[in-house]
Amino acid sequence: MKTISYTFLILIASVTSVYGQKKHNKILLESATLHIGNGLVISTGSIGIENGVITLVKNTLAYTYNKSDWDTIINLSGHHLYPGFVAPNSTLGLTEIDAVRASRDFYEMGTFNPHVRAQIAYNCESDVIETVRTNGVLMIQTTPRGGRISGQSSLMNSSCWNWEDGTVKADDGIHIEWPSAYSRNWGDPITKPNETYEDQKRELIAYLTNAKASTNIKDKNTPIQYSALSDCFTGEKRFYFHANEIQQINDILDLITEMEIKFPVIVGGSESYLVADRLKIKKVPVMIGRLHSLPQHDDDPVDLPYKLPFLLQQAGVQFCLQNEGDMEAMNARNLPFLAGTAMSYGLTEEEAIRSITLSACEIMGISKNYGSIEIGKKATLFGSIGSALEMKGNQASVILINGEFVPTTNFQTDLYKKYKTKYGK
Template sequence: MKAIKILLTIALTYFIGLSGTAQKTMLLSKGTVHVGNGKVINQGLIGIKGNKIILVDNALTHNLDPTLWDTIIDLKGLDVYPGFFAPNSKLGLTEIDAVRATRDFREVGTYNPHVRSLTAYNAESEIIGTVKTNGVLYTQATPEGGIISGTSSIMSLNAWNWEDAVIKKDDGIHLNWPSTAVGGNWNSSSPTKKSNDNYSSRLKEIRAFFEAALSYSETKDLFDPRFEAMRELFKGEKRLYIHADEMRALLDIIDFQRELEIKFPVIIGGYDAYKVADQLNAYNIPVMIKGGHTLPSNEDDPIDLPYRLPYLLKEAGVLFCIQNSGRMETMNTRNIPFLAGTAMAYGLTEEEAISAISLNTAKILGIEKLAGSIEEGKLATLFVNKGTPLDMRSNNLILGMVNGAFIDLTNVQTKLYDKYKSKYENEK
């Protein structure tokens, strides 16, 4: 293992030295390539030029000419994975949840489609470093609060600033659908769930706003910043991310998007999505499902239902990905690969679990031509691992790359580990 690290360090140092000259080429050779689309290439070759992948092939069948490459790194015995995604995330928008001054993911007001997370994104967040070391290399910076929270953007996790980080700006608007039930939570005054008496009135209010926005999109005589942000939604240039879980809400959402002709709706949460899979498939509505490290939502649910949801959606043919919204989600972003590992333990194959946090996410976000898998023409965002990144017991990320540039794998946690490790070693 030490020899591998020395070899990679030498190659990395050499390639960084070349980075000042444009369009240098590099070949990652003979690693096991997990493409992200379900395919695995043993002894794979990955050719990189600039920030793009220009070659993906099998070393056993490819007629390799070493003179075509400025740098060749031998990865025999190691595994290569596409960069993982953290969709629906406050990563980069908050640093310490308990400190109000570091929280920049919520604005006052109820309907804020014009509020953009893009310019609030902090590329220098200390938390980002702890996430990259587990292979999470992209995030969807997502606002919260109100009925319409605002507009998210897709960012890479290796950048100088938000301008440098953006992969797709203003990718979609986030709508918090009203809950059809109230109570039943540990912090609720009602120990059991009951119908939400305000659900119908809230739904009428949302529909009225969208109908007004639709009418506005058909005229050029007025200017309203809220409705202006909605214009691209009705053109199909933005997605509508609808946060909802209950079956009745999901059925109402299907009717809502059909009647208003929303071209790219996405469900975020979707706890009951497996119950309405046929309807979701009929209208091509994908789901960003919450990772399974949680308790069931209903008293009569099987105890393992949150763990089996990815498998149930896969069996039903619903396009889905895994996200980790909830309490302490920002710092727990690093655990997204392990959420996929749990889904693997409850029915998904290893490659299906990898797709659930890579290519599937890219498809749902609409950037599958740029990212999400290790394929020719896509951005060179990937990482090399000794072991599997889906299991915290064997996860050992050796090198990472974002848009063709190697990334620093140290962070505040690794620095503290090394600091105190040396302290106690010196005391022996």
Template sequence: MNTKRYIIVLVLSLSIFANAQQTPAPKQSKSILILNAKAHIGNGQVIENSALAFKDGKITMITDATVIRIDKSAYDITIDASGKEVYPGFIAPNSTLGLVEIDAVKSSDDENEIGQFNPNVRSIVAYNAESKVIETVRPNGVLIAQITPRGGRISGTSSIVQLDAWTWEDAIMKENDGIHLNFPSSYSRGGSRSEPGNIEENKDYKPQINEILTFLANARAYQVDNVKERNLIFESAKGLFDGSQTLFINANEEKQIIDAVQLAKSNGIKKMVIVGGYEAYKTAELLHENNIGVLLKRVHDMPEHDDDDVDLPYKAAKLLTDKGVVVGLENSGSHERMNTRNLPFLAGTCAAYGLDKEQALQLITSNTAKILGIDAQCGTLEIGKDATLFLSAGDALDMRTNKVSHAFIQGRMISLETHQSVLNKRYKEKYHQN
């Protein structure tokens, strides 16, 4: 099918689903009290029978409902959540949500810029807050995302958004939070995924690292020298040296990670995070000593090497956590945007392979918030933080019981309806199903 025909299909699809598009919720105007839910705070603590209140978008109370008297009349709305569980909103880091709508339609794909060194590329200006994909991730509790560019050696700059907004300006929680570096691999493998070939040394590894070193040296010199001619690319890297931005380093191999940490430290990079981190468990002590967090690549995957444990991807979070490394989960890879809805179940798998449930929950709440530098605002159910949270019928890390009934972003009760749920209702009626 050619591009022209795909565009026609896209236009028709958008017209069909037009009435399914949900209007972003208005600012919270009434105080809300949620009673009797099992509260998962997000920091390892659990309150079996909780009282949770929020007003003007902020949490004003979280306590054990059995030890204090609650005056329901003090709140405009009371939700009896008996038998349900309440969680902080899940956070999807290193995501391309809103940057691509249909992969086969070039005009809807804005995740990748030409060129190799692009710290000046701001993903947020390409973010489509009305993407149809975004509304499909919220019913599983994913309410916040780090919108991240792809491609090149330095892909560009990410920003963090809440997932219920009219425009990217409305969505922003933290603008230009970090710059993303794809560290060169020390080896390459031939063949295909189904039939891997031989592993060969990357003969260009040192020259490629030298290119990064040269860029960082020039960018750092630009910040301190009195340069008359403005260089937007070097200027955009300023945050790496003054600590206002994090360097997110995409690296999976042990050698990659060690070399990347040494390179960043030697060039005055204040804050860094490893993204991917398949062999990060081999460098756990180095990461812990330097206070470097890890956003683990999608754990629903096969081992990369013949001599790896078959369950290595599943237990990697446990191996790192035991060494004191702050770990989050990311979901980049094949079909990553639509697979964002499965983020809680990645954490569930980590719980099945060593972590307890509350530790696994932290992988997509408080730990990720800390790694992204937004932990003062969200990630846990604590007084003063954003009321970005949801109610589930059961364990939100289990796909059988993750059934979200209410979701709030900064105190606003958002719609959980999607074009998929609209079609489900439509055809149930057509065929008279219950």
């Protein structure tokens, strides 16, 4: 194939036109600032991609090549290249319009639903995913909600033909909503102890104990709910414990020890900094809740949510960022800006990037192939005109998922261009 050199102006049009139609087997992205994802940065770097896999990471100034060696060469001088950002613990792909019940497919009836699988409900045609992808979010841990045990999440690409094609890792873990030790009525400023907390905790632990007891029993009469949990107890899948309060986290850590759970993860963890030493000793990572939130308690410092990543980083606790909360599917596009906030409150730029790339992949068990720009990993990455952690700078110039070009536009940018011409601009 004849070598193709792109200027930036024709790059976006070319990428859009070849989406899903043309194969680019050998691609060279040159002269960009490379944010590797593992803390390293190359100020002027080149990335070589062959058949969807990264085969070359070099300093452009120290690398010479023959143009005939590459099918496609893209000069990204002045741009930034990042590993694809990862959105953990998200209903993205399971909901389209939160106010329309028929478009919400993340909630199941019942208390214990470990057998529910988000993977097969993932909607690749979602317009919301399209708008999130152009901000650099290229992988999603699509996650069910509801009940005490919500079900199984799966890691999905943000561009695909169907859920089979989009699956990065199926059924990576089971999500448990740990009962809250405290309660607060709407409009009441006083937090009160949850009088039924111990009963709720005993009920959940009894369920997990029974499920573990049936792990090695091959009986067709074993309830499907128990069978679904067996891989978590053998260490093939992760337990994601959703909890924020110190009482919850301490009780979870006790359960982890008692039941010998191999891969536990705390999701939320607003007060995790108070038990950071225990988390570090037990090597339990935290998926930190939405940073753009109010503090958990009225007497907490107002900037505590912003500083939480830095506090855990200083304590040596592994963490990544996630965006659970109101309108979380749509707001997943703000994931890079959560990392930007963490950068403003203590993290370095590369540490902030790691919190939404490699650290997330390590926690979810896919770092062998994703999360950083390193030789041997899948070419799931994107370029941005400016810093992707800033709203003005986050403008996608090129997007690749598993080495395939993906459009850098969405229906919102198309409408912007359409109506911009109305006034002759």
